[in-house]
Amino acid sequence: MMYSADADGQEHPARPDGGPPPKVARSSDTGPESLRRRNMALVARTLLHRGPAARSEIAHATGLSATSVTKITAQMARARMVVELGAVCGGDIGRPRVPVALDTSYYRFVGIHIGMRRITGGLLDLAGNVVVEHAVTHRGRTRKAILREARELRDQLRVLAGGPDRILGTGVATGGRVDPHTGVVVDHPLIGWKDVRLRDELDIGDHPVFVDSSVRAMALAETYLGVARDTRSSLFLFIGNIVGAGLMVDGRPRLGHDAAAGTIDHLPLGRSVDGTQCRCGRGDCLAALGSDVAVLERARRAGLVRPNASFESLVAKSRSGSAEAAELLRERAEFVGIAAGIVLDLFDPDLLVLGGGLLQTPEHLDSLRAAAADRLSRPEAADRIVPTGLGEGALVRGSGSLPMHSFFSDPVAMLRTPTGG
Numbered sequence: 001m002m003y004s005a006d007a008d009g010q011e012h013p014a015r016p017d018g019g020p021p022p023k024v025a026r027s028s029d030t031g032p033e034s035l036r037r038r039n040m041a042l043v044a045r046t047l048l049h050r051g052p053a054a055r056s057e058i059a060h061a062t063g064l065s066a067t068s069v070t071k072i073t074a075q076m077a078r079a080r081m082v083v084e085l086g087a088v089c090g091g092d093i094g095r096p097r098v099p100v101a102l103d104t105s106y107y108r109f110v111g112i113h114i115g116m117r118r119i120t121g122g123l124l125d126l127a128g129n130v131v132v133e134h135a136v137t138h139r140g141r142t143r144k145a146i147l148r149e150a151r152e153l154r155d156q157l158r159v160l161a162g163g164p165d166r167i168l169g170t171g172v173a174t175g176g177r178v179d180p181h182t183g184v185v186v187d188h189p190l191i192g193w194k195d196v197r198l199r200d201e202l203d204i205g206d207h208p209v210f211v212d213s214s215v216r217a218m219a220l221a222e223t224y225l226g227v228a229r230d231t232r233s234s235l236f237l238f239i240g241n242i243v244g245a246g247l248m249v250d251g252r253p254r255l256g257h258d259a260a261a262g263t264i265d266h267l268p269l270g271r272s273v274d275g276t277q278c279r280c281g282r283g284d285c286l287a288a289l290g291s292d293v294a295v296l297e298r299a300r301r302a303g304l305v306r307p308n309a310s311f312e313s314l315v316a317k318s319r320s321g322s323a324e325a326a327e328l329l330r331e332r333a334e335f336v337g338i339a340a341g342i343v344l345d346l347f348d349p350d351l352l353v354l355g356g357g358l359l360q361t362p363e364h365l366d367s368l369r370a371a372a373a374d375r376l377s378r379p380e381a382a383d384r385i386v387p388t389g390l391g392e393g394a395l396v397r398g399s400g401s402l403p404m405h406s407f408f409s410d411p412v413a414m415l416r417t418p419t420g421g
């Protein structure tokens with residue numbers, strides 16, 4: 001079960017003392033201190049995964065001693081990472097248990113997604129709930145204009161979070177090929193970016209900024225907050241204006257040699273459609289057949305929608321009874337199914353999670369699975385194809401999961417509050 005502020009029917013109020021706690025010097029990274037940090041990360045991940053839990057349950061789940069858990073959760077409470085919930089009676093020995101939960105009232109992660117048509121930004125609490133979401137349609141298409149919008153949104157979100165001291169980190173995600181080590185958007189043809197130093201453009205130095213591809217960010221978010229929470233490996237297949245795959249193994253995204261793993265635009269499907277050609281010259285590439293822009297282009301050519309129509313209007317046309325529009329969208333789902341079959345054979349993940357504009361037509365998921373089964377060496381693997389679990393706010397959860405991942409790997413490294421003692 002995913003923990004949310006509503007799940008237990010109570011909001012956790014801000015602490016009475018108000019202002020941010022004092023800062024302390026960082027301790028060294030070796031020996032007992034390193035172990036203490038690892039154990040705190042373990043307890044934090046357990047609470048994120050399980051939701052509110054009694055200390056005895058945390059001890060059982062982590063293998064730590066009850067004494068250690070009590071000490072660690074006390075440190076976490078001082079650092080505003082956890083709160084005690086009201087005591088609940090019950091259990092065999094009849095003593096009331098006092099569950100602890102991640103404190104959702106104080107710290108925030110910022111997530112910003114730069115899309116083809118708009119920028120979406122928001123705030124996540126420690127448990128990954130979206131507490132603020134805001135989308136801005138691009139006013140200009142130039143790199144300068146889009147970066148200015150991103151900075152404005154960042155500044156608004158800093159205010160909405162309650163100031164920089166309450167922000168643990170910012171994640172920025174966008175399409176195309178992105179190098180998370182350098183924070184550079186290497187190539188994003190849809191918005192015409194090449195070698196854009198996105199992290200440098202948005203970093204003002206008071207907390208860490210993480211940059212990655214939106215597909216990888218959403219793959220990561222699925223393992224923290226979505227349907228892939230209990231998997232060892234998962235593959236996120238994004239089919240929207242862009243297409244891409246994000247592979248997660250043991251809680252980590254696989255980047256590849258050039259941080260380019262999952263670039264599947266030109267995956268050959270062995271099928272083609274009259275008049276469709278990829279920018280690479282071939283006619284059977286996944287991006288050219290399966291993306292939102294590709295299916296919309298086919299609808300325009302067939303005269304089903306106006307020249308400047310949106311993908312949503314094609315979906316609406318199909319909903320209102322156009323058999324031709326429905327067939328275009330069904331056929332697209334079939335193309336994606338072929339791609340899904342190929343990557344399932346290649347990686348055999350516990351789950352293949354679908355995301356993007358493709359899910360605006362869930363009525364075609366059966367066609368997609370059937371096409372995948374047709375292509376697969378073991379057709380039953382198609383049963384592991386599931387839609388995203390990120391729901392509303394998927395873009396904010398995706399980009400926000402970048403700092404979240406770093407935080408839950410080593411909270412002490414990102415906290416601005418004391419945890420020692």
Ligand SMILES: [Zn+2]
Binds near residue numbers: 266279280281288
């Ligand atoms: Zn191609």
